[in-house]
Amino acid sequence: MGKTILVVDDSASVRQVVSIALKGAGYDVIQGSDGKDALKQLDGRRIHLIISDVNMPNMDGITFVAEAKKLPAYKFTPIIMLTTESQEEKKKQAQAAGAKAWVTKPFQPEQMLAAVSKLIAP
Amino acid sequence: MAFDADEALDIFITEARELLESFEEGLLQLEADPDDAETINAIFRSAHTLKGSSGLFGLNHLVGFAHVVETLLGHVREGTVRVTPELISVLLPCADHITRFVEGVAEGRPEPSPGEAAEAEALLARLAPFEPGAAPAAAAAVSAASDAADQEPDGPRGWYLRLRFGPDCLRNGMDPLSLLRYLTSLGTIDRIAVDDSALPEASDLDPETNYLAFEAELSTEAPKSEIESVFDFVRDDSDIRITPLDSGEFVGRIESMPDRDRIGDVLQESGAVTPGEIDEALRIQRERTRDSGPVPIGQVLIEEGIAPSAVVEAALSKQRRTADTRSGDTQTIRIDAGRLDRLIDLVGELVIAQAGISVNDHLSEAQGEVTRLIDEVRHSALALRMVPIGMTLRRFERVVRDVCVTLGKEVHLTITGGDAEMDKALVERISDPLLHLVRNSLDHGIESPSDRVEAGKPAQGQLRLNAYHDAGNIVIEVSDDGRGLDRDRILAKAVDRGLVAAGATLTDHEVYDLIFEPGFSTAEKISNLSGRGVGMDVVRRNVAALRGSIEVDSVRGQGATIRIRLPLTLAIIDGFLVGVGGSSFIVPLDRVTECVEFPTGNRDRDHMNLRGEVLPFIRLNNLFGLDGDVARRQSVVVVEQSGQRTGLVVDALLGEFQTVIKPLGPLFSSLKCVSGSTILGNGDVALILDVGPLVTEYADLERVRHAGTGNGHPSRRRPVLAGQPVT
Amino acid sequence: MSQTRAVDLDGELTIQTAAEQCPRLLAVLDKNTTVRVGLTGVTEMDTAGLQILLAVRREAERLGGAAEFLDASEPVREALAILHLDAGLRPIAGGR
Numbered sequence: 053m054g055k056t057i058l059v060v061d062d063s064a065s066v067r068q069v070v071s072i073a074l075k076g077a078g079y080d081v082i083q084g085s086d087g088k089d090a091l092k093q094l095d096g097r098r099i100h101l102i103i104s105d106v107n108m109p110n111m112d113g114i115t116f117v118a119e120a121k122k123l124p125a126y127k128f129t130p131i132i133m134l135t136t137e138s139q140e141e142k143k144k145q146a147q148a149a150g151a152k153a154w155v156t157k158p159f160q161p162e163q164m165l166a167a168v169s170k171l172i173a174p
Numbered sequence: 175m176a177f178d179a180d181e182a183l184d185i186f187i188t189e190a191r192e193l194l195e196s197f198e199e200g201l202l203q204l205e206a207d208p209d210d211a212e213t214i215n216a217i218f219r220s221a222h223t224l225k226g227s228s229g230l231f232g233l234n235h236l237v238g239f240a241h242v243v244e245t246l247l248g249h250v251r252e253g254t255v256r257v258t259p260e261l262i263s264v265l266l267p268c269a270d271h272i273t274r275f276v277e278g279v280a281e282g283r284p285e286p287s288p289g290e291a292a293e294a295e296a297l298l299a300r301l302a303p304f305e306p307g308a309a310p311a312a313a314a315a316v317s318a319a320s321d322a323a324d325q326e327p328d329g330p331r332g333w334y335l336r337l338r339f340g341p342d343c344l345r346n347g348m349d350p351l352s353l354l355r356y357l358t359s360l361g362t363i364d365r366i367a368v369d370d371s372a373l374p375e376a377s378d379l380d381p382e383t384n385y386l387a388f389e390a391e392l393s394t395e396a397p398k399s400e401i402e403s404v405f406d407f408v409r410d411d412s413d414i415r416i417t418p419l420d421s422g423e424f425v426g427r428i429e430s431m432p433d434r435d436r437i438g439d440v441l442q443e444s445g446a447v448t449p450g451e452i453d454e455a456l457r458i459q460r461e462r463t464r465d466s467g468p469v470p471i472g473q474v475l476i477e478e479g480i481a482p483s484a485v486v487e488a489a490l491s492k493q494r495r496t497a498d499t500r501s502g503d504t505q506t507i508r509i510d511a512g513r514l515d516r517l518i519d520l521v522g523e524l525v526i527a528q529a530g531i532s533v534n535d536h537l538s539e540a541q542g543e544v545t546r547l548i549d550e551v552r553h554s555a556l557a558l559r560m561v562p563i564g565m566t567l568r569r570f571e572r573v574v575r576d577v578c579v580t581l582g583k584e585v586h587l588t589i590t591g592g593d594a595e596m597d598k599a600l601v602e603r604i605s606d607p608l609l610h611l612v613r614n615s616l617d618h619g620i621e622s623p624s625d626r627v628e629a630g631k632p633a634q635g636q637l638r639l640n641a642y643h644d645a646g647n648i649v650i651e652v653s654d655d656g657r658g659l660d661r662d663r664i665l666a667k668a669v670d671r672g673l674v675a676a677g678a679t680l681t682d683h684e685v686y687d688l689i690f691e692p693g694f695s696t697a698e699k700i701s702n703l704s705g706r707g708v709g710m711d712v713v714r715r716n717v718a719a720l721r722g723s724i725e726v727d728s729v730r731g732q733g734a735t736i737r738i739r740l741p742l743t744l745a746i747i748d749g750f751l752v753g754v755g756g757s758s759f760i761v762p763l764d765r766v767t768e769c770v771e772f773p774t775g776n777r778d779r780d781h782m783n784l785r786g787e788v789l790p791f792i793r794l795n796n797l798f799g800l801d802g803d804v805a806r807r808q809s810v811v812v813v814e815q816s817g818q819r820t821g822l823v824v825d826a827l828l829g830e831f832q833t834v835i836k837p838l839g840p841l842f843s844s845l846k847c848v849s850g851s852t853i854l855g856n857g858d859v860a861l862i863l864d865v866g867p868l869v870t871e872y873a874d875l876e877r878v879r880h881a882g883t884g885n886g887h888p889s890r891r892r893p894v895l896a897g898q899p900v901t
Numbered sequence: 902m903s904q905t906r907a908v909d910l911d912g913e914l915t916i917q918t919a920a921e922q923c924p925r926l927l928a929v930l931d932k933n934t935t936v937r938v939g940l941t942g943v944t945e946m947d948t949a950g951l952q953i954l955l956a957v958r959r960e961a962e963r964l965g966g967a968a969e970f971l972d973a974s975e976p977v978r979e980a981l982a983i984l985h986l987d988a989g990l991r992p993i994a995g996g997r
Contacts, residue, residue, distance in 0.1 A: 077288055098917075130348060152347065153347075169355075347916075350948045352947065379923065381919035
């Protein structure tokens with residue numbers, strides 16, 4: 053009955069750590085290894101939250117967010133962008149594309165959990 | 175999970191509430207009577223029962239938490255752990271935590287929220303050091319934690335939150351309800367109200383637009399910044415106001431604060447307002463000033479609901495008090511500076527006229543009295559221009575703070591001698607050179623905390639500004655306990671830049687003085703802070719322009735002191751009148767150490783024997799290219815500058831003379847050895863010699879000459895082209 | 902003259918579904934009609950959902966009727982509890 057979160061990052065270890073933390077807190081997690089791969093997951097199923105990295109091969113995070121927001125099923129889905137301090141410009145682009153929340157890399161799993169639980173309960 | 179339908183669960187909750195109540199009562203009783211075995215037993219049983227029954231309902235979080243509490247209380251019961259106020263003050267919040275969790279269960283939440291889980295972990299960490307045999311390190315960590323808690327003291331604090339979320343927040347995936355849920359992980363929402371007054375008629379309702387606003391009272395131990403951060407993601411299009419429910423604590427904190435100039439700093443430091451809120455208030459202030467004229471920032475803070483008026487008032491009165499202390503308790507009267515200058519000018523004329531009388535030597539008793547009175551009038555007139563230097567020095571508190579933040583250094587500033595007075599004009603003109611020296615100390619002198627610790631010094635550096643009066647001068651010192659000057663590096667650089675001949679032997683002071691040479695500042699020394707296109711040479715030039723001098727003391731690895739010596743005033747000096755050829759010159763009296771007869775047989779040399787020491791001398795008639803007969807019996811006026819003594823060969827000694835300085839016109843501004851002129855009693859003009867440059871310039875010439883490049887003559891004034899042969 | 906209608910909501914009552922749920926509910930309202938909204942099947946509720954319920958109640962009262970909320974599911978109760986509202990969307994006196 054947990055809510056579903058899509059974690060998109062090209063680093064398998066980041067996906068893994070985030071997934072473990074989220075599952076531990078009672079969320080269901082699905083993963084995408086880049087923007088293109090993640091877009092395939094957006095097949096109409098209910099996804100409550102998307103966490104996406106910015107720099108990824110095939111399709112970057114900002115393009116992915118913009119594409120996801122075009123799909124009716126996901127136009128209201130909250131999106132957390134994984135940014136770094138030096139990516140202020142990217143952060144702005146991501147916000148314009150529809151990702152209104154962010155977590156700054158590097159982050160502790162607790163920080164991720166805090167950001168997630170501000171947006172959705174498990 | 176149909177927990178709420180479960181009758182057994184209702185029974186459990188009722189039971190848990192009772193257990194918790196007696197648990198808390200017991201703790202409070204123990205505080206009064208720590209050895210009461212019966213009470214200890216009772217609270218142990220409460221914890222034990224609670225643990226057991228929660229296990230039945232699969233409330234694993236509660237089981238785990240109660241288990242730790244129960245174990246610890248077991249030790250208390252066996253006497254291996256003593257009841258202390260510290261222990262009680264950790265156990266009480268544990269009881270609160272269990273209560274909150276049980277109430278959550280009552281509302282249908284059998285699992286802890288992330289916030290509750292974090293809270294439990296924090297509490298368990300605080301319990302750990304009480305376990306018998308707990309590592310002392312853990313205890314230390316707890317005491318450090320409780321120190322930190324001292325700064326955010328006395329348990330939860332109440333906050334009023336006004337939350338107006340933007341119309342688009344739902345479409346952006348930002349759910350206010352979720353943020354409020356998260357808020358409960360920081361503390362307890364004591365009251366909350368939904369404001370649906372903005373909901374339009376059903377026909378106009380767009381169900382995807384947010385119309386709701388909320389007002390809540392939150393009690394939490396978290397600082398305001400943490401509450402604020404809950405709303406980070408919606409900040410841009412929402413109107414979020416967080417104000418303390420009880421201003422009293424903040425008012426108290428503001429009142430006990432050290433002096434501050436800016437109301438924003440006061441409020442921020444008190445914790446009542448966050449930096450982000452100050453920025454927003456300033457932005458609103460700018461907007462409103464543009465639209466409808468100036469608005470005080472305090473008014474903006476109150477009207478925008480950023481801070482309660484009581485807190486703003488307290489901060490304002492703190493600011494006023496700070497300003498009051500600065501201006502001192504003495505009563506003051508504002509005088510137009512022009513009138514003051516006119517008075518001083520008149521006194522100056524009086525001094526000149528009176529000097530004429532004494533030169534003419536018709537001294538009677540009455541005239542002696544007039545001389546004394548005029549001297550007194552002069553002093554009091556000058557005193558009118560005198561202000562304490564403290565105000566200027568205290569300005570650097572802020573500079574030090576800001577620079578430290580930028581550089582990541584820790585520096586404590588000590589200001590002493592702030593009540594030493596000096597001429598107002600001087601104070602204003604010394605401020606910039608001082609600023610440069612302070613920045614320089616922070617930037618280059620004081621090391622980073624890690625370097626300091628490595629060098630065996632405290633991480634926090636010390637910067638000292640000290641002012642004192644010394645023999646008619648005011649001395650201002652900027653000293654730090656930093657790395658000091660690197661003699662070898664300075665020398666190497668100076669040789670590199672051609673400021674010093676390679677292989678020259680210089681005293682420490684001579685080496686340190688090199689940092690004031692033009693062009694000494696190198697690229698690697700220039701930073702954003704002390705760079706600013708101003709080098710130490712400009713500092714020295716500015717100081718020299720004020721008839722002052724500057725010197726450096728330094729001990730490698732222990733720090734450096736830069737000492738600026740200035741006259742108290744720019745207007746009048748005590749002069750020593752000398753005649754050279756047909757001209758008169760004034761030597762500032764405070765530079766004159768003695769006068770001796772010029773030894774015969776020295777006509778062609780440029781140094782003489784003064785009681786066994788070599789005294790170089792300057793022939794003023796040569797220096798200024800004065801024609802005319804040289805007197806048969808010349809005298810030498812011995813002057814001292816920065817410990818360096820030089821003789822000035824003159825034709826006549828005419829005695830002390832109170833000198834009103836008339837500045838030279840801009841045409842002569844490049845003239846180095848003359849600082850001004852004065853009018854003598856007989857109407858003649860005398861130039862005032864600037865001893866500092868005179869001596870250094872001469873010494874430089876000498877050095878070049880002695881460097882063996884030939885036949886430069888001290889009487890020929892030449893620009894000093896160090897390192898180049900003078901032909 | 903006063904009549905009663907019942908409507909049961911199920912699935913999500915969130916921003917995701919607000920555009921369909923809201924008109925559907927409002928359509929049930931009528932003059933002097935008490936509408937009983939069954940919430941037992943609601944699996945999820947967010948601010949958008951809450952806003953719809955508040956709007957429905959206000960509109961019902963404007964039409965001289967009323968809206969009653971019944972059988973709030975656990976997710977609905979949890980959401981309402983945050984706002985110190987009881988299962989009927991009435992403020993709980995004195996808070997917690």
